[in-house]
Amino acid sequence: MPSFLSPLFLIGALAAAVPIVLHLLRREPEPRVRFAAVRLLRGAPVEYTDRRRLRELLLLALRVTALILLALAFARPFLASATAVRSAGATVVALDTSYSMSAPGVFARARELAKNAVNQVASGDLVGVVTFADAPAVASALGADRALSLSAIDAAAPGFGATRYRGALSAAVQALGGRRGTVVVVTDLQESGWDAGDRASVPDGVRIQVSDVGAVRSNLAVTGVRAAGDRVIVSVRNSGEVARETRAQLALDGRRAGEVPVSVGPHATSEVEFAGGAAASTATVTIDDRDGIPADDVRYALLDSASRPGVLIVTSSGDPGRDAFYLQQALATGSAGGRFYRAAGATAAQLGTQDTEPIAANAAVVLLSTRGLERRGREALATYVRGGGGLLMAIGPDVDGEVVADVLGPDAPLRIAAVADATPMERSLVPIDVRHPLFQSFGERAPTLALITFRRVARVDGAGCRAIARLTTGEAAILDCETGEGRAIVLASDLDNRWNDFPLRTTFVPFVHETLRYLSGTRLHDGEFQVADVPDSVPPRPGFATITENRGRSVEKRRIVVNVDPRESDLSRMSEQEFQGAVTRLKEIGASEARVEARQQEDRQHLWMYALGLMLAALAVESLVASRTA
């Protein structure tokens, strides 16, 4: 489709009217004489009127063409490709296939609404279907065939993923292919679909229409299964408005091991215990919840500690219980995702030696002391991080800034210096980027991080690092450093209640878990996965699976467990206005992107040069014809 980079220059084409007007005004410049002896003029060097008129029209056409071509050349024409901005009407139906949609009757209603949206598309407009949960997928590409879209809706089914609106809207906008149009989101409007602080950005020409399938009134979900000694502790959450009673069944290593009644109040969580889990390696807990969401009625857990992600805590004595009490306790607590860490201790001197297990066996390393950290240990840490490992450094009294300067490798030096305060000065933490994964889970509670009081801090900086939180005195509080395939988080104070009161705050445990989750995100050391995070070799459905890992020179097989994201079990809903409020209109950005795309296409095609060439050719011919006319 022809488009123009500078369409305003097309106004210049109006100049083509000048020769036309002159032609009309001077159409009969010669006087007309009705003469009797015209026959005697035949044979004289005369110009016959028809031929002259034809020549005049040719001259006029050439002049008009030259002016139009000149205007065209200045308007920078180009042929817009299929990805360019187009104005045809288009509708993309984004159908929620998260597991919350598997509640009785919900997805049938969703299908009906989605089909209605397809059938209401104006004749001649394009329509497509995108399904979404954790990740979006194009079920039916944008096209004029409604039957394909209806068929795609019929084929869609809820899976085991959690709702993520941001990716869904992004995929739907992408499916529109730069067109103006409508995205119809067929969903149950779960509040958990937006991560804390999350927003979706859509071009201004795209209208977002929400089609609500309605609320699920009650739901019971198994949100956690963990081993505590020889017991198995199960968490059951009731998201409904009324108290519920059900029965929880435990199966150990695939064999039924017990059943207990569970009573859960409205919007509450109850824990029940099963005995006899010490010898088992896997546990499967199911509850009976016929009215709720089926996918969260079962949860799987690995009971053997070897399968849990390991965290190596480097302290002065190598005993986390003595040097990192608060951290150890935080790790012993389950995370929001039901994740537990296996903590191990080591001294800095042991790093890189045979005295401890390889660093690479851990999901993350927490460096709290540099006493005895030699070059070999620093190189081992640098190699670990560059290979995809995660390192958390808390710059407390046991950390020497000069020693850890090259702990991320010579290419990413850290600059750490203790702040020599004559008298300790109290400071607070201020997140700079609340969208950073470390702070996302805090959501509206992010301001409570400001309650932490830092009495002493270190001045931290480093190549490849960015501050994600600062202190109220301006110093960087938390650095996020990337090197190789791994990353490191540097806290400018300690984690043991010596320079700050962070461990005493309620934000400490989630902070530790989110940090370790963030740092270990790129490595396959975690034994528990959510459906959205499963390795490529594992099907995205809850259950047990075995994966193969390369650990240095050896290849190891490891058992993992896959569960649904428990946040999807929460029935909290938002209004359509709140949904729309999380959508940012990108008028300027969208227009700018379109302009950039248009400029790139025009640069590739250079049609203006052809227009200019044709104009010169037209002028040359015009000169030739005009000279003969004169």
Add this chain to the structure above:
Amino acid sequence: MASARARARQFLDPAVIARLGTLELKARTIVEGFLSGLHRSPFKGFSVEFAEYRQYIHGDDLATIDWKVYARSDRYYVKKFEEETNLDCHLLIDVSGSMAYGSRDFTKFEYSLVLAASIAFLMNRQRDAVGLMAFDERIVEMLPASARPGHLRALLLTLDRLRIGRATDVSKPLHQLADSLSKRGLVVLISDLLDDPDGVIRGLKHFQYRGTDVIVFHVLDPDELEFPFDRATRFEDLETSEEITAVPGLVREHYLNEIGRLVERYRRELGAAGIDYQLLKTTDPLEIALMSYLSTRERKP
């Protein structure tokens, strides 16, 4: 040259004639003025002896119809008398589209009408029978020759009714008339002769073969003889609407050669055939034409 100018001053300026009222008045003014200067009786004798019957044709005076013959034969016959007139004269007027051109007071058509009326008036004074035939590419009007008292008025009315016609084809009407004439007489052709000269000359010679004298008044507008145009002009043919755009400076010489060659050919070939040829511009006094007529008339018995 001086005597020519002096003689021209004796004649009426065609511009003055053009401003006169009716065609009759114009003819009368010209002829009376012309005759008053000749000092010669225009009258010649004529007889009224019966000669023959002939079948009635459109335009014959109804008074000449023999009703007794009609009662016997159920056909109209008119009585012809020997030497009813001194001379049968036929005025042939070209009314084709090209005659509509006129750059001055008269178009060629108007000039021709006044000329024909004047000649008719003059002939009527001489008791000569006068007839009329108007033509373009065909005969559009015809009035048989007659010298009866009311005939002149009928002829003038017929002239007054004439309108410009279509394309020119001079030769065809000439042959038609030549074939229909049974009596020797005089034919006066008034035309711009912008036609195929071969056809025109053949048609006129046809009269000669039949013993009829012919006078040709070749009427042209001064523009047609001088081509005075000075800027690029779109010339539209009055008969065919053909358009030719020309720069006069470039085509004048060619045109003047063409019109000169045409006039010269008519003059030469018609003269050689014994046909009187008179070139008239619409600015020329009409008395010149009358003098030419009379000089030819004088040759007739």
